[in-house]
Amino acid sequence: MIRFENVTKVYDQTTRPALDSVTLEIDRGEFAFLVGASGSGKSTFLRLVLKEDRATSGTVYVAGQNVANISSWRVPRLRRGIGVVFQDFRLLPQKNVFANVAFAMQVIGKSRSVIRDTVPEVLKTVGLEGKEKRMPHELSGGEQQRVAIARAVVNRPGILLADEPTGNLDPTTSMGIMGVLDKINQNGTTVVMATHDDDIVNEMRKRVVELKNGVVIRDEARALYTSMIPIVGQSRRLRDASGREEAGGGFPAPDDPRNVSPERHTSNRSGEGRL
Amino acid sequence: MRLQFILGEIGSGLRRNMSMVVSVILVTFVSLTFVGAAGMLQLQINQMKGYWYDKVQVAVFLCGEGSTAAGCASGSATPEQQDNLRTLLESPAVSQYINDFQFESKDDAYKHFKEQFSNSPIVDSVTPDQLPASFRINMKDPEKYQIISETFSSQPGVETVIDQRQVLERLFSVMNAASLVAVSIAGVMTVCAILLIATTIRLSAFSRRRETGIMRLVGASKTVIQLPFILEGVIAAVIGAALASGTLWAVAHFFLGEYMSKQYPDTAFISPAQTLLLAPALIGLGVVLAGTSSLLTLRRYLRV
Numbered sequence: 001m002i003r004f005e006n007v008t009k010v011y012d013q014t015t016r017p018a019l020d021s022v023t024l025e026i027d028r029g030e031f032a033f034l035v036g037a038s039g040s041g042k043s044t045f046l047r048l049v050l051k052e053d054r055a056t057s058g059t060v061y062v063a064g065q066n067v068a069n070i071s072s073w074r075v076p077r078l079r080r081g082i083g084v085v086f087q088d089f090r091l092l093p094q095k096n097v098f099a100n101v102a103f104a105m106q107v108i109g110k111s112r113s114v115i116r117d118t119v120p121e122v123l124k125t126v127g128l129e130g131k132e133k134r135m136p137h138e139l140s141g142g143e144q145q146r147v148a149i150a151r152a153v154v155n156r157p158g159i160l161l162a163d164e165p166t167g168n169l170d171p172t173t174s175m176g177i178m179g180v181l182d183k184i185n186q187n188g189t190t191v192v193m194a195t196h197d198d199d200i201v202n203e204m205r206k207r208v209v210e211l212k213n214g215v216v217i218r219d220e221a222r223a224l225y226t227s228m229i230p231i232v233g234q235s236r237r238l239r240d241a242s243g244r245e246e247a248g249g250g251f252p253a254p255d256d257p258r259n260v261s262p263e264r265h266t267s268n269r270s271g272e273g274r275l
Numbered sequence: 276m277r278l279q280f281i282l283g284e285i286g287s288g289l290r291r292n293m294s295m296v297v298s299v300i301l302v303t304f305v306s307l308t309f310v311g312a313a314g315m316l317q318l319q320i321n322q323m324k325g326y327w328y329d330k331v332q333v334a335v336f337l338c339g340e341g342s343t344a345a346g347c348a349s350g351s352a353t354p355e356q357q358d359n360l361r362t363l364l365e366s367p368a369v370s371q372y373i374n375d376f377q378f379e380s381k382d383d384a385y386k387h388f389k390e391q392f393s394n395s396p397i398v399d400s401v402t403p404d405q406l407p408a409s410f411r412i413n414m415k416d417p418e419k420y421q422i423i424s425e426t427f428s429s430q431p432g433v434e435t436v437i438d439q440r441q442v443l444e445r446l447f448s449v450m451n452a453a454s455l456v457a458v459s460i461a462g463v464m465t466v467c468a469i470l471l472i473a474t475t476i477r478l479s480a481f482s483r484r485r486e487t488g489i490m491r492l493v494g495a496s497k498t499v500i501q502l503p504f505i506l507e508g509v510i511a512a513v514i515g516a517a518l519a520s521g522t523l524w525a526v527a528h529f530f531l532g533e534y535m536s537k538q539y540p541d542t543a544f545i546s547p548a549q550t551l552l553l554a555p556a557l558i559g560l561g562v563v564l565a566g567t568s569s570l571l572t573l574r575r576y577l578r579v
Contacts, residue, residue, distance in 0.1 A: 050492075073497065079493030092486060103486075107495035155493065246503035 001190040002026040002049055007058035009044050017046040031185045034194040036211035043133050046161050051075050083152030083160040086169035089144045091136040098132035098149050104151045126150045126180050127158040140171035153184055162193040198225035210245035280427040284503035288479050295475040296511045302471050303515025306464030308559045309457050311523040314553045318545045320447050326543040332411045333420055335485050336426045336434045344434045356432030374413040382407050399467035472508045472565050473572040480577045501573050508565035516561035520554035
């Protein structure tokens, strides 16, 4: 569903690349966590999938299509096939729950009767039935995130990208949200979720792709937030990445990828959640 | 559905930016009023040209009792001199340039004078003898005035040759200058309008960046995202243009039609209906102004 081939993204020539020759494939219907410290390239990965940015080199395929070949007027079509959820929910404060979800259908020209049928159905999927008339400020954080998920999936995208969807939520609420995402995944949607939340990753036991300084240092099925197995095959690349970081300067000291769990999910949110 | 959605977006945009929208309306109103005023002046000039150039003649005045011109040494023009002039007018050398001519005797002149100055006490102190007789010549081409002037000025019995058109030209040049002033004021105001529309659209795009961000993410097309902003500017400009057209109509109806035409009954003023011909041009200009400036602004401030 999503395939990266030697993708490199350089924002600024003077610093190290945000993604450095990443090759990765996420299959249809898969659920994958994207983990790594802030600045490791998670958000860049998501931006490239959405064609918000162009890869500096390498090729990004989404649903079998090379996104570099999608002309700018066809980008909206690409994005209709991808739902996105953020840490800060991004609901429209002056619209109620129903209108927030319906908005995603209105702007792509769905008819009113289709909207009337689909929105309650999706709200039920995310566990918000009966709350159509509530305004966003009347909802808890978890409920707001459910509205955002409903909006992201109401047009039945093949892919759901979630950028730290539980970053603002307490552990119990987070697990509820994960249940919703899992349900959406069960219905056949490919879910890619960038996260810092080790509890969730450990609980879900899904595929984990770990990025560090723009390089994939681990890609494990049914894995934990931190790997139990020493990374042998990729140690050379990891050393390369660390070396580049020291040369670049201005970045936090490289931390051992096997020894990072407690401080990771407290890491700064300022640079994250912006896609 | 999509149309309704876009209309709703336009409505909310106009409401949120009320004060800016009002200022856009006023600025386009003022600038287009000046554009229209220049257009009206040109219409008026054309109207007067059409009206007067038909009537305006070259007048060859004959010597009267007290004439002091060189050709009038022998006093008042004699009937022989009159006949000579008539023959000259009918000769092929001259008649090729003129449509027709009339002879206006002293008595005719007195009659016209009385009509023209009927309100003035001067009529009572004038006798037919004091007014010169004249040949009134309708030119085929008014530009050929010089030929007539040269031919007749030196003839005996002719006091002077006057091209009435020259009197009007002076008036027209004043009106042309006025319409130039109106156009330059309109130019400055139009720059104002363009910048103000650009600022308004920018503010509007900024205040709705949440919505547009979400629209982008769920795959709304560029048209659906940008059209409400463009139409917002266009609607404001069209309202301004309509106000300007209304103002011009009111000027033509109340000022020219009711006041000026009573003061100057023998002048042909443009009718209110003619100013309405300017309205589509003004509205079109408003649409083009608003459309282009908002398109250019959106290209910079609303990434899609």
